Amino acid sequence: MIQFPEFLEFSISDFFDAIINWLLSNLSEFFDFATLVIATVFNTIETGLSFIPWWIIIILIFYLGKKFYSYKMATVLALMMFSIGMFGLWDSMLYTIAIVIISVIVSLLIGLPLGILMAKNVRLEAILKPILDAMQTMPSFVYLIPAIMLFGLGRVPAVFATTIYAIPPLIKLTYLGISNVDKEVVEAGQSFGSTSRQMLFKIELPQAISTIMTGVNQTTMMAMAMVVISSMIGAEGIGQEVLISIRRLEVGRGFQAGFAIVFLAIILDRLLQGFANSLEGGIQTNE
Amino acid sequence: MNNYIEVNDVQLIFGKGKKLEKAKVLHKNGASIEEIREKTGCAVGVRHVDFNVKKGELFVIVGLSGSGKSSLIRCFNLLNKPTYGNIKIDGKEITTLNKKELLDLRRNSISMVFQSFGLLNHRTVLRNVEYGLEVKNEDQKIRTSTALDAIDVVGLKGWEEYYPYQLSGGMKQRVGLARAIANDPDILLMDEPYGALDPLIRREMQNELLNLEDYIDKTIIFITHDMNEAFKLGDRIALMKDGEIVQLGRPRDFFEHPANDYVKDFIADVDKTQVLRAKQIMQDLPFILKDDISRTEARDILLSNDVKYGYVVDEKEKYMGYVTLEDLKKSRVQKVKSIILNDIEPFYRQEFIKDLIPLLKETDYEVPIIDSQKRLKGVVCVESLLSAIS
Numbered sequence: 001m002i003q004f005p006e007f008l009e010f011s012i013s014d015f016f017d018a019i020i021n022w023l024l025s026n027l028s029e030f031f032d033f034a035t036l037v038i039a040t041v042f043n044t045i046e047t048g049l050s051f052i053p054w055w056i057i058i059i060l061i062f063y064l065g066k067k068f069y070s071y072k073m074a075t076v077l078a079l080m081m082f083s084i085g086m087f088g089l090w091d092s093m094l095y096t097i098a099i100v101i102i103s104v105i106v107s108l109l110i111g112l113p114l115g116i117l118m119a120k121n122v123r124l125e126a127i128l129k130p131i132l133d134a135m136q137t138m139p140s141f142v143y144l145i146p147a148i149m150l151f152g153l154g155r156v157p158a159v160f161a162t163t164i165y166a167i168p169p170l171i172k173l174t175y176l177g178i179s180n181v182d183k184e185v186v187e188a189g190q191s192f193g194s195t196s197r198q199m200l201f202k203i204e205l206p207q208a209i210s211t212i213m214t215g216v217n218q219t220t221m222m223a224m225a226m227v228v229i230s231s232m233i234g235a236e237g238i239g240q241e242v243l244i245s246i247r248r249l250e251v252g253r254g255f256q257a258g259f260a261i262v263f264l265a266i267i268l269d270r271l272l273q274g275f276a277n278s279l280e281g282g283i284q285t286n287e
Numbered sequence: 288m289n290n291y292i293e294v295n296d297v298q299l300i301f302g303k304g305k306k307l308e309k310a311k312v313l314h315k316n317g318a319s320i321e322e323i324r325e326k327t328g329c330a331v332g333v334r335h336v337d338f339n340v341k342k343g344e345l346f347v348i349v350g351l352s353g354s355g356k357s358s359l360i361r362c363f364n365l366l367n368k369p370t371y372g373n374i375k376i377d378g379k380e381i382t383t384l385n386k387k388e389l390l391d392l393r394r395n396s397i398s399m400v401f402q403s404f405g406l407l408n409h410r411t412v413l414r415n416v417e418y419g420l421e422v423k424n425e426d427q428k429i430r431t432s433t434a435l436d437a438i439d440v441v442g443l444k445g446w447e448e449y450y451p452y453q454l455s456g457g458m459k460q461r462v463g464l465a466r467a468i469a470n471d472p473d474i475l476l477m478d479e480p481y482g483a484l485d486p487l488i489r490r491e492m493q494n495e496l497l498n499l500e501d502y503i504d505k506t507i508i509f510i511t512h513d514m515n516e517a518f519k520l521g522d523r524i525a526l527m528k529d530g531e532i533v534q535l536g537r538p539r540d541f542f543e544h545p546a547n548d549y550v551k552d553f554i555a556d557v558d559k560t561q562v563l564r565a566k567q568i569m570q571d572l573p574f575i576l577k578d579d580i581s582r583t584e585a586r587d588i589l590l591s592n593d594v595k596y597g598y599v600v601d602e603k604e605k606y607m608g609y610v611t612l613e614d615l616k617k618s619r620v621q622k623v624k625s626i627i628l629n630d631i632e633p634f635y636r637q638e639f640i641k642d643l644i645p646l647l648k649e650t651d652y653e654v655p656i657i658d659s660q661k662r663l664k665g666v667v668c669v670e671s672l673l674s675a676i677s
Contacts, residue, residue, distance in 0.1 A: 188405030191364050192419040192470065193393035202421070206409040 020149050035156045038102065042155055046098040054090060058082055061267060068274025077270060080263035089238055089260045096227050096237035096264065099155065103162040103223040104216070111167050111219070112212070115174025116200065125175070132168045140165050140226055144233050158227070158235030166222040173215030177208025213276035220272060224265045238264070290339035291506055292363070292474070297336045297372035299358055299530075302329030311370065320529055332358030332367065334530035345500055345507045347521030349514060355530035356510045360476050363508065364397045365389055376474070394423045398467035402479040404459045406451040412438065412462050413447040419470040437469035438462075440499070457488040468503060477509045481516065493519055514554055518562030519639075526550060538562055559676045560641035565634050568675040569656040569665035575600055578607050578624045585623045586615040598655055598663060599627050606633050606655055606663040633657045636664055640675070643667060 023031075058081050065074030084093050118125050143164050147157035181204050189203040205212075231239030238260050245254035300310050300323075310329035313322065320331045333355045340346045350356045361367040362374060365381065374381050381392060398419065406415050416434040425433075438447060441461040451459055460480055467475055481489040493516060500507065511517050517524050518538040525535045534546040542559070545551045573592055576585050576599045589597050589612045599607045608629030618626050633655045634643055646654045653666035 182403075182405070184401045184403050184405035185407060187361075187366055188399070188401055188407075188466075189418075190366060191393055191397075191399040191476075192422055192466075193390040193395075194422045195390065198422050202418075203407060207407070209409070 020146055023150065031150050035151050038156045038159050042098055042102055042159065045101055046095060049094045049098060050091070054085055058085075061271070064271050064274065068271065068278060073270065077267050080267055084260045084263055087256050087260050089241065089257065092236065092238045092241060093260065093264060095235075096224075096239065096261075099158055099162055099227050099230070099235060099237065100220060100223045100268070102159050103166055103226075104220050106159070106163045107167040107170050107219050107223075108216070110163075111170035111215070112174055115171045115212075115215075116178055116204075118171065118175040119178035128171070128175075132172055135164070135168045140229050141232075143226075144230065147230075148233050153234035155235055157233050158230035161230050161233070162223050162226040165226040166219045169218035169222065170212075170215040173218070174208070174212050177211030177215075178204050180211070181207045209279060210276065213272070213279065217269060217272045217276065220268055221265060224261065224268065228261060289342070291342040291344075291377060292340040292508075293373075293375040294336055294338050294340075294362075295373040295375070297333055297359070297362055297369045297374060298331075299333040299355075299362060299367055300329055300331050300370045301358075301367075302327065331355075331530055333362070333369070336372075336527075336530075336532055338525055338532065338535055340506060340508065342506055343504060344522050345509060345520055347509045347511060347517040347524045348527060349511050349517035349521075349524055350527035351512055354527040356512075356527050357478055358530075359527070360399075360478050360508060360510050363474065363476055364393055364399060366399075394419070394470070396472055397474045397476060398470045398472040399476040399478065400460070400463045400467050400480045402482045404451070404463045404483075406459055406462055406466075408451045411448050411450055412443060412454070412465075415451065415462055416465045416469050418466060423470075433471075434465070434469050437465040440468065440503070441465045442495075455488075456484050457492060460484060460492065468505075473506060475505045475507045477507060479510050479512065482512065489516070496520065514557045515561055518557060526553060539567055558641075560644065561639055563640050563675060564637050565640055565643060565656050565667060566636035566664070568640060568671055569636065569667050570671055571665050572598060572663070575604075575663060576610065576623060577602070578622075578627065580623055582615055582618060582620055582623055582626070585610060586612065589615065596652060598666070599623060600663050603660075604662045606657050606661055609652065609655075631655065633661070633663075634667070635659070640667075640672060643672065647672060 058078050061081050062074045062078040065077040084090060114128070118128050140161075143161040144157070147161040147164075151157035151160055185203060185207060186199070189199050194202065227235065227237060228239035228242060231237060231243045238257050241257035241260075242254055245251070245257060298314070300307060300314060302310050306327045306329055310323050310327040310331070313326060314331060314334075318326075320334070323329060323331055336359060338346075348356045348359060358367055362369050363376075363381075365384070369382055372382070376392075376396065384392060407418065410418070413431070413434055416437055417430045420430040420433060435447065438444060441464050443458060443461050443465065446454065446458065451462065454462065460483075463480070481492050484492065496507075497520065509520060511520075518541070521538060523535065523537055524541065526533045526541070528549060534541060534550050536544075541550060541554050542563070545554065574588060574597065576588065576597045578599050578601050585597065589595070589610075594612070596609050596611045598609050601607055608627040609631065610623055610626055610628065614626045614628075615623075620626055631650050631652055631654060632646055634646060634657070636656045636658055643654060647667070647669050653668040655663055656665045656667060658664050
């Protein structure tokens with residue numbers, strides 16, 4: 001009576017296997033196509049980034065840091081970027097950024113409309129909320145498995161897994177931003193005879209923009225975290241450095257790569273926040 | 288003066304689906320608001336409401352929070368769609384409008400001002416005021432010039448490029464008002480517009496609204512929970528409780544014939560000096576002296592009435608001043624005209640009696656009450672004032 005009875009055991013793993021198998025056998029063309037698209041976009045971005053001289057990137061970061069914050073912040077951010085180069089991780093960093101950028105773009109394309117719909121549709125809200133919660137608590141490694149199954153090894157499944165892992169905060173915060181727009185502001189919009197399109201673009205989205213930007217920021221940070229993990233399925237980048245150090249037990253190399261990731265995350269976070277604040281320029285909440 | 292807005296047995300129940308259907312049945316059978324809420328979870332906003340508003344009238348709906356007044360006012364622009372009943376504006380039924388007609392109504396005929404202003408904080412004052420014209424796809428030039436005019440009317444000239452968070456509460460509400468009148472609507476809905484303002488600003492805004500009312504000539508439906516505000520502003524007032532109108536009438540009707548104890552209770556705290564007008568408490572004069580009679584004649588009239596002074600009017604009954612018995616006895620002049628004293632300021636009969644108090648303080652006599660033609664209509668003495676407000 002102490003152990004869980006064997007006859008009650010029931011596995012849902014077959015169910016998920018069946019889903020993946022079904023997807024593979026029925027939608028393989030779609031996945032091939034998606035792979036092609038993602039790979040093309042990825043290569044374009046990576047090649048584009050690699051053509052920019054390293055010092056321009058550092059100057060750009062310094063300029064943005066100065067614009068959004070201060071000389072002090074600009075210097076710190078630029079130095080961080082510079083040290084990534086000194087660690088010999090510049091190319092890996094570009095690769096990592098490329099994955100992050102694509103994942104964030106895909107997240108925006110899917111997450112924004114979904115978040116808006118979720119705020120407007122009670123039923124969709126009821127369905128999506130638990131799913132998003134589950135997605136956020138699911139161990140990130142789990143996403144790697146279907147990613148390999150569907151897209152093979154390499155950069156494309158990395159983008160896929162990263163996007164899936166990073167998208168929930170964007171959807172949630174878009175939904176939150178839209179549904180938290182002040183009731184009287186919404187009524188004011190309606191009382192002047194706005195169409196639902198005008199409501200969305202002239203009132204709801206502008207009012208929700210700061211919350212949505214918080215979502216974009218979080219999504220970017222989550223993507224950064226996932227990029228490292230997705231090196232396990234063959235994505236290159238700084239994550240691979242970490243993986244190699246684990247295999248070879250090279251503590252120093254591991255920390256070096258780790259710091260590079262931390263620096264990159266800080267740079268992205270600060271610049272995005274600065275951008276969000278500049279967007280709001282003078283906009284503050286009612287009372 | 289015809290009925291411009293007709294509200295016919297409007298009832299409003301909030302809810303959805305099966306619960307709403309159940310609530311409807313209960314409501315039809317006359318269940319109370321509490322009973323319906325307990326059994327179905329649906330809130331009844333308005334039970335049975337009938338009234339008419341005349342064109343150009345300032346109609347005030349007053350009641351405590353939860354009395355259904357805010358739910359009711361939202362029926363006029365269909366932010367709340369009445370569950371039952373009809374609302375006609377200028378003879379046209381609005382509860383059955385289709386989507387396009389509704390947009391049209393909201394864009395052109397009715398504007399609304401909100402309690403916590405409902406301003407778009409990502410837009411400047413100017414762009415806020417422009418909003419109503421913008422959704423109508425009005426030409427940008429017309430938009431800006433109309434908005435600037437409206438901003439001028441509410442006294443915010445020079446603040447066009449500021450953001451709402453940079454303004455005080457009173458100024459924000461002016462932006463709300465400017466936005467509403469920029470659309471040049473026939474009807475202005477004001478949902479507790481001054482509820483969030485401090486008392487000083489509130490009084491200032493009330494006076495401005497009264498002045499503005501002459502100027503913009505709109506039908507205004509005004510919501511408040513403040514009885515003083517209601518009496519001060521309202522041509523007519525509807526007092527609501529539990530989704531129904533308890534009493535409807537002119538301000539003085541409420542004092543003279545309160546419908547029940549609830550109304551009595553409600554108006555108990557009203558500062559009557561701020562809501563009663565001079566004409567409502569003045570006394571008739573036993574006699575009035577013409578300015579062309581002789582001094583001795585006047586003296587005899589005063590003696591025979593056993594009073595120490597009398598009021599004098601000209602041939603058009605216009606108020607001239609007063610004469611004292613002492614002067615009449617001492618003086619050697621022929622005509623009354625030359626010894627008239629006029630150090631007592633006459634008081635316009637439509638004004639509130641709170642402004643009478645300082646005048647009464649200054650003089651030992653009674654304060655003469657005049658009409659808009661300056662004709663002497665009566666007097667108010669300290670005693671009559673005290674008896675009116677006690």
